[in-house]
Amino acid sequence: MADARALQARLEQQRHAFAAEPFPSAETRRDRLAHLADMTRHHRDEISQAIHQDFGHRAEAETRLAEVFPLLQAVGHARRHLKDWMRPRRAGVPWRLQPARARIYRQPLGVVGIIAPANYPWSLALLPAVDALAAGDRVMIKPSEQTPATSELMAKLAARYFDGDELRVVTGDADTARAFAALPFDHLLFTGSPRVGREVAKAAAANLTPVTLELGGKTPAIVADDADLSHAARRIAFGKWLNAGQTCIAPDHVLIDAARLPAFIEAIRGAVKGFYPDGTASNDYSALLGEPARQRLEGVLDEARDHGCRVIELGERQSLNQGTKLPPTLVIDPTANLAIMQEEVFGPWLPVIGVRDFDAALARVANGPSPLALYAFTDDPARRRRLLEQSRSGGVVFNDTLWHYAVPALPFGGIGESGMGAYQGEAGFLRFSHQRSVFLQARHNAVGLLNPPYRKWLMRLLGL
Secondary structure, eight states: OHHHHHHHHHHHHHHHHHHHSSSOOHHHHHHHHHHHHHHHHTTHHHHHHHHHHHHSOOOHHHHIIIIIHHHHHHHHHHHHHHHHHHSOEEEOOOGGGTTOEEEEEEEEOSEEEEEOOSSSTTHHHHHHHHHHHHTTOEEEEEOOTTOHHHHHHHHHHHHHHSOTTTEEEOOOOHHHHHHHHTSOOSEEEEESOHHHHHHHHHHHHTTTOOEEEEOOOOOEEEEOTTSOHHHHHHHHHHHHHGGGGOOTTSOOEEEEEGGGHHHHHHHHHHHHHHHOTTGGGSTTSOOOSSHHHHHHHHHHHHHHHHTTOEEEEOSOOEEOSSSEEOOOEEEESOOTTSHHHHSOOOSSEEEEEEESSHHHHHHHHHTSOOOSEEEEEOOOHHHHHHHHHHOOOSEEEESSSSGGGGOTTSOEEOOGGGEEOEESHHHHHHHTEEEEEEEEOOSSOSGGGGSSSOOHHHHHHHTO
């Protein structure tokens, strides 16, 4: 209750500030975005250290690549395009209502709440804030309780770079997160699991708060028979074992022609050896976040072994003072009823499944839940077109993995089981804006002829 009252008070403070400045100028918004960039750029070493502390080991290059770089790039993109995004749009007016004019004004919503996950604790908390600040909103963030060092650093730096009524970071446990989700925000964005996403949506529904849910899912990678196996293996290995597989758009499993499966396994072996020559001891290979993650992953792997799956570990397990490094591991041809194929892997296990051909792989994807991303390795334009037309996913990447997320102009979001709504770039600006319809009637007009008593001849003339 104390948490709820304190959170409500902070929300009211931001609401009051928004009411006093309901349409911040472009200069004000650009200034707030610059503060967000400075907060990240000037403290990147502290950010890396905090994340490393929370994980037990996080490769510094991965933190810079996946936490710092995307945020700075998103801020630069928003600042460059902000004035155009803010500009009112013309809307066509039917000839019967002319000479009236119509416009669409992009108006800030108010106060946006963000509930962030633990796997990328800096970027996934602050990237939505880029869009919300660009839209002219106030922002309140609840970072994950699983990354306390990063969350405390974010709260400390946010208080230094922003007024509390502009952007505020709220730390606390799961009870705080539940109280946060129940606040009457003008929009609430949640990134995390489908199970928790449903709870967040229910809490928001009580206040009729609109939600954006980024939920992940079982992202497939299809390797067609015309794909270069060495290239496909390197790109899948990069996407899979970045952050030890703890990425919502990591390749979750591979679908490949059964005849090419042995050669793909060898190509993956080579890719892993090239990326991590010292195996899990490499400083470039990250640890799992938390003991529950290790227990869950080992449980699903044990089940796969018990059901006769071939398991290929491409390294050794390594225990750290805090956290564990689990090696890149292939699970060959698991059946659909196993947990590893029922839930998002979210770790370094990679199921590799032999299928008849590309069409069989595409049918399998099309008939399953819609993933957050879909990867396909093929140079065949006809196959690419069929994949785009016959499947659903949040995003699609051909001949690579992950990098669509690094394009600020591309919307990022899921569909169906993988979420609802999208943010990033102009899509994010619109997500956190109200598109307000405005109709401007001319002083001299003919719409008065449509007043009662209605004239049949006029209705016929107007085609009504």
